Amino acid sequence: MKTRHFGALAGAVAVAIALTGCVPNRASADAEALAVSVTDDTCTVSKATAPGGPVTFQVTNNGTDVNEFEILAADKLRIAGEKENIGPGTTVNYVVQLAEGTYYTACKKGMVGDLVDVRTFTVTAGKTSKASQSESRQIAQAVTNYISYVKDQSGQLLTATQKFAAAYAAGEVAAARAQYPATRRFYERIEPTAEQFGDIDPALDLREADLEQGQAWTGWHRIEKDLWAPAGYTAATPAERTKLADKLVSDTRKLYDLVHAKDFTLTIDQISNGAIGLMEEVSRTKITGEEETFSHTDLWDFMGNVEGADVAYGIVRGIASARGVDGRAVVKQLDTRFAAITAQLSAYRSGSGYVPYTALSTAQVKELSDGVNALSEPLSKLTSIIVE
Numbered sequence: 001m002k003t004r005h006f007g008a009l010a011g012a013v014a015v016a017i018a019l020t021g022c023v024p025n026r027a028s029a030d031a032e033a034l035a036v037s038v039t040d041d042t043c044t045v046s047k048a049t050a051p052g053g054p055v056t057f058q059v060t061n062n063g064t065d066v067n068e069f070e071i072l073a074a075d076k077l078r079i080a081g082e083k084e085n086i087g088p089g090t091t092v093n094y095v096v097q098l099a100e101g102t103y104y105t106a107c108k109k110g111m112v113g114d115l116v117d118v119r120t121f122t123v124t125a126g127k128t129s130k131a132s133q134s135e136s137r138q139i140a141q142a143v144t145n146y147i148s149y150v151k152d153q154s155g156q157l158l159t160a161t162q163k164f165a166a167a168y169a170a171g172e173v174a175a176a177r178a179q180y181p182a183t184r185r186f187y188e189r190i191e192p193t194a195e196q197f198g199d200i201d202p203a204l205d206l207r208e209a210d211l212e213q214g215q216a217w218t219g220w221h222r223i224e225k226d227l228w229a230p231a232g233y234t235a236a237t238p239a240e241r242t243k244l245a246d247k248l249v250s251d252t253r254k255l256y257d258l259v260h261a262k263d264f265t266l267t268i269d270q271i272s273n274g275a276i277g278l279m280e281e282v283s284r285t286k287i288t289g290e291e292e293t294f295s296h297t298d299l300w301d302f303m304g305n306v307e308g309a310d311v312a313y314g315i316v317r318g319i320a321s322a323r324g325v326d327g328r329a330v331v332k333q334l335d336t337r338f339a340a341i342t343a344q345l346s347a348y349r350s351g352s353g354y355v356p357y358t359a360l361s362t363a364q365v366k367e368l369s370d371g372v373n374a375l376s377e378p379l380s381k382l383t384s385i386i387v388e
Contacts (some may be wrong), residue, residue: 033058033093036105038067038086043107043117052100052126054269054387059083060091068111071096071121072104079196084111084277085284095384097269098123112212138319139268146271146315147264150190154256157186161252165245168223171238177227181292181300181353184220188304189311191281192274193266197258203251209290218247221293228294268316272383275312278305279379283372287365289357299354302368303345310338313379319386327385333378341371 033056035046040063059069065088071081080103081096100123106115160183168176187194187204195201204219211217223244226236236244258264282305285291292298313334320327344367348355360368 032056036060036069037062038069038107039063040065040109041116043069043105043119045105045119045121048120049122049124050098052098052123054095054384055098055123056093056095056384057083058091058093059086061086061088063109064088065110068108069094070106070108070115071098072106072115072118074102074104076104076118085280093384095269095387096273097267097387100125135319135322138322142271142315142319143266143268146312147259147266149311149315150193150259150266153186153190154193154259157183157190158249158252158256160186162249165249168227169238169242169245171241173227176223177295180220180224180227180295181297184297185300185304185307187220188278188301189308191305191308192270192277193259194255195277197255200251200255200258204248204255207291207293209293218244219251220248223248224292224294230294268319269383269387271312272316272386275309276376276379276382278309278312279372279376281305283369283376287369287372289365292357296356296358297354298357299345299348303342303354306338306341306345309379310342313338313382316382316386320382323385326381330378330381330385334375334382337371337375337378341368341375344368344371 034050036057036059037044037046038059038061045057057069061067067086067088069083069086070079073080080098081094083092083094086092103121103123104118105121106118108115160179164176164179164183167179191201191205194204202219205221206215206217206219207221208217208225225233226241226244229235282302286298286301286305289296289298291301317331317334321331345354348360
């Protein structure tokens with residue numbers, strides 16, 4: 001779950017998922033990076049226009065708080081791209097594929113609340129694509145394959161959620177606890193897709209620490225707290241359990257319906273940026289153990305994120321490998337580092353699952369963090385390579 005609240009964008013359907021890693025991407029070889037200077041109350045882009053195609057933004061946070069850079073579509077509701085978790089004093093490069101049209105750029109201090117310094121950004125007609133007919137077919141097949149994966153995972157998620165919700169509503173605590181992390185793993189594999197659909201991700205995956213005043217808390221972590229109740233907590237009544245369970249199933253079905261809709265599609269950069277975003281989420285928040293505050297089933301989430309990122313990478317791997325020396329070098333690194341992080345996580349298997357995150361020593365957490373960072377560095381280059 002990314003720590004972001006949607007404010008004025010609530011309910012909007014995002015058209016892109018442009019997430020990147022915490023390490024700067026290599027800028028596109030065909031376009032100069034546009035400098036974005038961010039402060040607590042300004043969001044200035046060096047140029048207000050760019051040719052269509054892959055556009056690279058070099059975002060520097062000169063403010064006092066973590067920030068987020070967004071590109072909105074012409075209606076100012078749909079998200080054409082966003083780069084989150086830009087810490088104070090840091091600079092990140094971020095690549096997104098933009099078609100000709102009118103957009104708006106803005107930032108969001110603290111990644112919550114209203115957009116800051118909304119400005120018009122125009123994308124003009126781009127250059128003729130360099131992709132050959134064969135490459136175009138390869139890209140189209142990659143997109144088709146990934147959409148099929150998302151549909152499959154959302155279907156398995158819905159089925160498992162219905163079973164979990166039934167156990168929870170019936171007060172079968174042991175059964176619900178056992179099913180909780182395994183069911184969430186389906187969600188963790190495709191979370192970037194869920195984040196496209198405005199209010200779906202907060203409804204399903206909002207953490208207690210990210211609640212805004214007066215905001216209703218539903219979803220997995222609300223139920224998690226009830227199943228692993230901390231001291232002083234008042235357990236949900238049977239009626240409250242039923243309401244929470246029904247809402248969880250209903251919101252999961254919404255996600256299922258959205259990805260199975262006839263007009264649902266993705267772009268190749270959304271797939272690669274989704275992989276980057278999954279690993280960024282691990283390195284930014286999950287490595288601290290804040291995701292599963294009550295159940296400490298974080299390692300299930302880690303593995304789900306790694307599996308989802310690995311699938312997305314595997315689907316675009318051939319495209320990256322065909323992009324010359326740079327592409328082959330990144331592929332070689334990613335093959336090695338995905339295998340390494342998978343092996344690290346597998347060392348903490350226990351039965352059909354994983355040990356509690358609280359069982360790991362400080363040294364073991366650092367080792368995992370180092371493995372995630374080692375993977376994130378080459379992964380952050382993936383989008384700029386495949387959209388050249």
